[in-house]
Amino acid sequence: MNKKVLLVPLAAMTLSLVGCGEPDVDYTDNTRLTMRVHVDEGSEEGNGYKEIITAFNRENNGKIRVDLEFVARSGGIYETQLDNDKRKNTLPDLFTFDAPKCAYYAKNGYLYDLSSSFSTTEQDNFVALNRYQSKLFGIPIQESSAGFYYNKDMFNRAGIDVSGITVDNPWTFSQFKEACAKLKALPGLKGAVDMRLDATADETATYLLYPFIYSCGGSFVDSTGLHALNYFNSANSKKGFQFLKDLLDNGYTGTNYGAQDFFTHQVGMYLSSGWTIPELDNHVKWGQYFPDRNSWGLLPYPKADDGTAVSCNGSWSYAIGNNPRTDKSNVVTLLKYITNAKSSKVITQHTGMIPANKEAQVGYANPGSAEDVLLQQLNKTSVQRPETVGYAQFSSAFGRAIKYLKDYGVDKSVDDAAQYLEKELSRLK
Amino acid sequence: MALIALYVFAAFIVIFLAVFIKDFIKNRKSHYKYHKGEVIMAFVLLAPSVVLAFFLVLLPIITSLGFSFTNYTLGDPNNISLAGGDGFGNFRDLISEFQIKGDFYHAIKNTAIFVVFVVPIQIGLALGLALFVNNKRRGTTIFKVCFFAPVAVSLSVTAFFWREVLANRPDGIMNSILANFGIPNQDFLGTDKILGWMIAISAWQGCGYQMLIFLSALGNIRKDLYEAARVDGANSFQRFKTVTIPGLRPTMLFILITVFIGACRVLIQPMLLDQGVYPGSVTLSLYMYNQGQKYGNVGLSCAVALLMTIVIGSITFLQRQLLKEKKK
Numbered sequence: 175m176n177k178k179v180l181l182v183p184l185a186a187m188t189l190s191l192v193g194c195g196e197p198d199v200d201y202t203d204n205t206r207l208t209m210r211v212h213v214d215e216g217s218e219e220g221n222g223y224k225e226i227i228t229a230f231n232r233e234n235n236g237k238i239r240v241d242l243e244f245v246a247r248s249g250g251i252y253e254t255q256l257d258n259d260k261r262k263n264t265l266p267d268l269f270t271f272d273a274p275k276c277a278y279y280a281k282n283g284y285l286y287d288l289s290s291s292f293s294t295t296e297q298d299n300f301v302a303l304n305r306y307q308s309k310l311f312g313i314p315i316q317e318s319s320a321g322f323y324y325n326k327d328m329f330n331r332a333g334i335d336v337s338g339i340t341v342d343n344p345w346t347f348s349q350f351k352e353a354c355a356k357l358k359a360l361p362g363l364k365g366a367v368d369m370r371l372d373a374t375a376d377e378t379a380t381y382l383l384y385p386f387i388y389s390c391g392g393s394f395v396d397s398t399g400l401h402a403l404n405y406f407n408s409a410n411s412k413k414g415f416q417f418l419k420d421l422l423d424n425g426y427t428g429t430n431y432g433a434q435d436f437f438t439h440q441v442g443m444y445l446s447s448g449w450t451i452p453e454l455d456n457h458v459k460w461g462q463y464f465p466d467r468n469s470w471g472l473l474p475y476p477k478a479d480d481g482t483a484v485s486c487n488g489s490w491s492y493a494i495g496n497n498p499r500t501d502k503s504n505v506v507t508l509l510k511y512i513t514n515a516k517s518s519k520v521i522t523q524h525t526g527m528i529p530a531n532k533e534a535q536v537g538y539a540n541p542g543s544a545e546d547v548l549l550q551q552l553n554k555t556s557v558q559r560p561e562t563v564g565y566a567q568f569s570s571a572f573g574r575a576i577k578y579l580k581d582y583g584v585d586k587s588v589d590d591a592a593q594y595l596e597k598e599l600s601r602l603k
Numbered sequence: 604m605a606l607i608a609l610y611v612f613a614a615f616i617v618i619f620l621a622v623f624i625k626d627f628i629k630n631r632k633s634h635y636k637y638h639k640g641e642v643i644m645a646f647v648l649l650a651p652s653v654v655l656a657f658f659l660v661l662l663p664i665i666t667s668l669g670f671s672f673t674n675y676t677l678g679d680p681n682n683i684s685l686a687g688g689d690g691f692g693n694f695r696d697l698i699s700e701f702q703i704k705g706d707f708y709h710a711i712k713n714t715a716i717f718v719v720f721v722v723p724i725q726i727g728l729a730l731g732l733a734l735f736v737n738n739k740r741r742g743t744t745i746f747k748v749c750f751f752a753p754v755a756v757s758l759s760v761t762a763f764f765w766r767e768v769l770a771n772r773p774d775g776i777m778n779s780i781l782a783n784f785g786i787p788n789q790d791f792l793g794t795d796k797i798l799g800w801m802i803a804i805s806a807w808q809g810c811g812y813q814m815l816i817f818l819s820a821l822g823n824i825r826k827d828l829y830e831a832a833r834v835d836g837a838n839s840f841q842r843f844k845t846v847t848i849p850g851l852r853p854t855m856l857f858i859l860i861t862v863f864i865g866a867c868r869v870l871i872q873p874m875l876l877d878q879g880v881y882p883g884s885v886t887l888s889l890y891m892y893n894q895g896q897k898y899g900n901v902g903l904s905c906a907v908a909l910l911m912t913i914v915i916g917s918i919t920f921l922q923r924q925l926l927k928e929k930k931k
Contacts, residue, residue, distance in 0.1 A: 260680065261680040261681060263681075278678060279678075282678035284678075364773070374878070374879060375878035375879050430772045430790070431772070432772050432773075432774055570879070574879075578794070578881075581793070590882075593703070601903065
């Protein structure tokens with residue numbers, strides 16, 4: 175064999191190793207900025223970002239140019255890339271992040287402090303901002319809320335009157351249970367309500383169910399976010415978990431419901447986020463069960479009998495990367511542009527979610543519509559998920575408490591979950 | 604970090620060159636002489652594999668070993684110091700978690716139960732299947748294919764498949780079948796049953812591969828030994844005990860060690876069957892993955908890896924010592 179031929183793979187290997195070097199990013203050139211988003215370029219949301227950035231580049235031609243990078247969030251790839259960039263000190267100028275992870279990213283120095291970049295008036299323009307230790311680190315891209323989708327025909331047959339229930343006058347846990355008892359009495363149903371108690375493998379159960387604990391005056395962690403014992407398993411928190419256990423014990427809900435049970439009239443109510451509205455509107459798929467919007471409705475979260483009304487919120491947010499660029503003025507200009515009312519409308523037109531910018535919420539929903547219920551709830555009763563550096567650990571602990579609720583009861587499942595969370599949080603001190 | 608890797612790589616290259624020079628000198632002294640060019644070419648051809656082995660095998664092992672004594676986290680990777688001040692903080696942490704019967708305790712307990720059951724069941728099944736298909740009769744090829752088929756399917760796919768079969772829903776495959784007989788919905792993957800299913804599924808999937816190895820070993824046992832035993836009046840069980848088992852001894856040792864190591868590293872089955880990290884199904888590998896990847900506690904995760912390596916290595920060594928053939 176010609177020895178020169180052998181040199182080819184050797185040279186290729188050497189070059190491939192050389193290629194593993196650091197990327198060439200010039201942080202002194204303030205006219206070129208980088209922005210990274212967590213969705214696929216071809217997705218609807220991706221198209222929204224493209225539209226916004228194209229408009230920004232056009233309006234700032236010759237002054238600022240933004241390079242948009244798409245890293246689809248699949249199997250933790252997006253987060254891993256952020257971790258790698260942090261290690262190499264090559265974070266993008268602006269990137270998106272999952273809002274509950276704000277404390278984690280802020281504590282570990284991923285995020286630039288925005289407190290002085292946004293005036294109080296500007297901050298008041300958003301329903302919920304992402305803070306850590308009172309400092310502002312993230313501006314929401316869009317918002318989300320959830321509620322109880324209900325089958326109007328079943329409610330009529332069961333004799334349940336929900337006409338007086340509004341976000342300002344929500345139903346109570348007792349009224350909710352009464353409705354469940356009536357629904358359960360209907361023949362041919364699996365249960366009354368799909369509470370998504372089976373969705374503990376990801377964030378779904380945590381996102382949908384934490385308001386019940388807050389409604390009873392409960393909590394999850396202390397103000398430092400590093401202690402869970404006597405918070406997660408406080409008497410009030412257990413009241414919230416007890417409400418869920420009661421629904422299980424009475425057979426109103428279960429852990430074995432399928433994702434389509436509400437859509438196929440197996441249950442009368444379904445706890446879900448705003449994503450379900452376009453799903454129900456998909457007449458090709460569900461037309462025989464829900465032919466139009468008169469066949470279903472949306473109710474707000476019930477509140478504890480002696481508690482307050484609480485609902486969920488939070489989606490993904492924008493943050494400025496804590497990278498070597500010292501002059502952040504142009505990045506702040508970009509952030510303000512992509513979070514203004516116009517951009518907020520653009521992105522939510524693509525995703526169907528609720529605009530995070532209050533100005534953009536004007537005209538978003540028709541009065542009395544399902545979207546209106548979610549919007550009102552978001553602005554009036556929504557409370558953010560707990561602020562803790564160990565949010566991933568909290569979410570696991572919450573899922574664990576829910577999973578074991580049926581078999582072990584409230585005391586053991588919640589105490590064990592609190593113990594678990596306390597141990598995991600102790601590793602972050 | 605990169606600097607340390609370079610130092611280690613430099614040391615590795617020095618060792619590699621030393622071996623090269625030693626080999627070269629030895630070659631010059633030996634009676635059979637290679638050409639100088641042949642020796643150089645041999646090492647040049649070896650170099651890519653050696654470099655790749657260093658970066659993809661040796662360096663991660665050394666790095667992981669080093670991380671186990673640090674507080675390295677994914678969130679703050681540039682702020683590494685010795686764990687607990689003396690480097691043993693992660694190990695103390697694991698001991699304390701074991702004492703309060705936290706997830707680490709459950710991971711050890713579940714892994715131990717899994718290994719104790721899956722190793723004999725899987726090997727027993729594999730041997731039984733091998734003996735079954737070893738007899739030349741009509742249709743054995745079909746059986747061989749059927750028994751080996753699960754091995755060709757990825758663990759993730761089989762785990763998903765069984766999750767759907769055993770799903771605690773009326774439309775779960777098993778529950779749908781039972782419903783036809785008037786049996787109510789069963790929670791097959793409930794907290795107290797999940798480990799049993801993990802064992803059953805793992806043994807089912809893995810035994811086909813060991814069956815093939817046993818089959819090959821059975822073919823190597825001399826037929827005249829069976830004839831001699833038959834002439835001596837040995838019944839089939841006695842022939843199995845005195846001819847087959849001794850003949851399979853080296854293969855058995857290999858299978859025992861590989862199945863044991865594989866069982867200790869069980870990860871996919873609990874991850875996909877139970878869809879999370881729960882005391883009822885968490886194993887050491889899943890605990891390690893969860894701490895390192897999900898919670899970012901890389902140092903702690905590496906400490907678990909180090910402990911696992913020591914325990915698996917020790918038990919494997921013990922197995923070899925106990926089961927190796929005694930030299931006459």
